[in-house]
Amino acid sequence: MIRFGAALTAALPLFLAGPALAQVAARPLIDQCVANTCKARLTAPQLLVEVQALIAAKRYAEAKPMLAALGRDPALKLETRYLTGFIAAEEGDLDTAIGEYRAILSDDPGQTRVRLELARAYLLQGKTASADHHFKLAQADESLPPDIARVVRSARNIIRSKRAWTFNVDLGFAPDSNINNATDANGVTLFFGDTPLEFTLDEAAKARSGTGLTGLIQAGLRLPVADRASMLLDLDLNGTDYGGSDFDDYTAQFAAGPEFRLSDSLSVSAQAVGAQRWFGGDLASRQAGARVAVQVALSDISRVGVQIDARRTDTMFDAGYDGWQAGVYASYEHAVARNAIASASIFARREWLNAPAYSNKEGGAAIGIGAELPWGFNAGANIGASRAVYDAAIPLFSAEPRRDWRVNGRLTVGNRKLQLMGFSPSLTVSTYRTISGIEYFSNDRTRIRFGLARYF
Structure with missing residues (x-):
């Protein structure tokens, strides 16, 4: 992977404004000095050309003092940051290079050349998921030269085939308007035969608010077992602790199975899955x-x-919920700009449970977009809706089977420029609404989550 990153460095041309390294004078001004001490009066643009000439000649030690002087000109802040990062990367200081490139992109996410260099630095550092993300955004630039597009395409193919592991951690706390996912109705109508009776709900049966500590760990391992074949191992842990045991909610899921890369653009995987809640x-x-x-x-x-x-599914609280479920899920992603990716998804799911009144069919769709914004911010938004129809009625509530509309929305804002031990802050606002033909099953839920995430 490191050898490929080095080859990528040699192949990428410069896109930044100003004279490109390949176009500067072959002989730097410093070489024209005839004494040990050389004095010259240069404008900032002229000094930039001199720095570029030294960098092109790989004379980084001589370029650094001039680059430091160039940094005093606010008009050349972008070029100074870029060249500082470029020298750092060439000298193996990838953390500094990544910091400089990210600083540029936080102010101007549309700098494709910088994004490519950032992807290359991540690639050399072994952070293939981050590298692939930035390569993908760079590919949305329609001005990308064909030869560079081919190199980037090859890089992404290699990343996908060689990526060995992923590990993400997200910790936070979340005020929640409905921690027990209960009804928002004040009363309920129950049928005893043909006779309806009105009952007022106890407070314990209504929605309850609270604040919980949240945690998410996602880990994945890809082990090569043959040419174009790997073994995939995935672990997902998710939990919310509300400071007591009544509504604490934890899930764990593990999946394992083979993946086959049938071509550079097509892969198929099959995994056994086990989960507990x-x-x-x-x-x-x-x-x-x-x-x-x-x-x-x-x-x-x-x-x-x-x-x-x-x-x-086997449940411990009601055998009526035991049974089978199956679903088909389809998603589409498209880089709509040099800093934004849009997505759309649809699904159809069926549950065959012991109790026909709990068995149901559900179908829905969602759309979303995520983007990197100036000043280090990134943001994402999505909305979704689905329709659920149950197989049989619950006579106590209605003579008709339950039918629900379910809508949801989420807005996330984060800033990767701000970091604490590698963790970046984020704010996520999620809202859910169930509109049921039986009022008792209608509810609202809003959750505001403050988190710190790190992606390894």
Whole structure:
């Protein structure tokens, strides 16, 4: 991977404004001195040309003092940062290089040349997921020369085939308007035969607010087992602790199975899946099943994925919820700009449970967009909606089967320029609304999450 990163360095041309390194004078001014001490009066642009000439000749030690002087001119802040990062990368100081490149992109996310250099630095550092993300955004630049586009495309193919592991941690706290996911109704109508009776709900049956500590760990391992074949191991841990046991919610899921790269643009994987959920301090359910996923790169900036998931659920609280569930999920991603990726997804899911009144069919769709913004901010937004129809009625509530509309939305804002031990802050506002034909099952939920995330 490091050898490929070095080859990529040699192949990429400069896109920044101002004279390119390949176009500067072959003989730096310092070489024209005839004495040990050389004095010259240069404008800032002239000094920039001199610095570029020295860097092109790989005379970094001589370029650094001039570059420091150049940094005093605010008009050349971008060029100074870029060249400082370039020298740092060439000398193996990848942390400094990444810091300089990210500083530029935090002010101007549209600098494709800088984004490519940032991706290269991440690649040399072994952070392949970060490298792939920035290569993908760079590919959205329509002015990218064809030869560079080919190099970047090859880089992404190698990254996807060689990526060995991923590990992400996200910690935070979240005020929540409905920690027990309960109804927002004040009363309920129950039917005893044909006779409806009105009841007022106890406070314990209504939505309850609270603030919880949240944690998310995602880990993945890809082990090569043959040419174009790997073994995938995935672990997801997610939990919220509300300071007591009543509504604490934890989930754990593990998946393992082979992945086959049938071509540079097509991969197929099949994994066995096992999951457990704990709620209120007790084991709530266990699941076991399998999933098959297909990923297709339609172009350098577009990708589609399809996943089929089927699993058996055994619950500890109500045998009526035991049974099978299966779903088909499809997603599409497209880099719509040099700093933004849009997505769309659809799904269809079926549950065959012991109790027909709990068995249901659901289908829905969602759209979203994520972008890197100036000053180090990144933001994402998505909205989704689905329709659920149940197989049979619950006679106590209605003579008709339950039918729900479910809508959700999420807005996330983060800043990777601000870091604490490698963790970056984020703010996520999520809202959920269920509109049911049976009022008791209608509810609202809003969650505001303050988090610190690190992506290894």
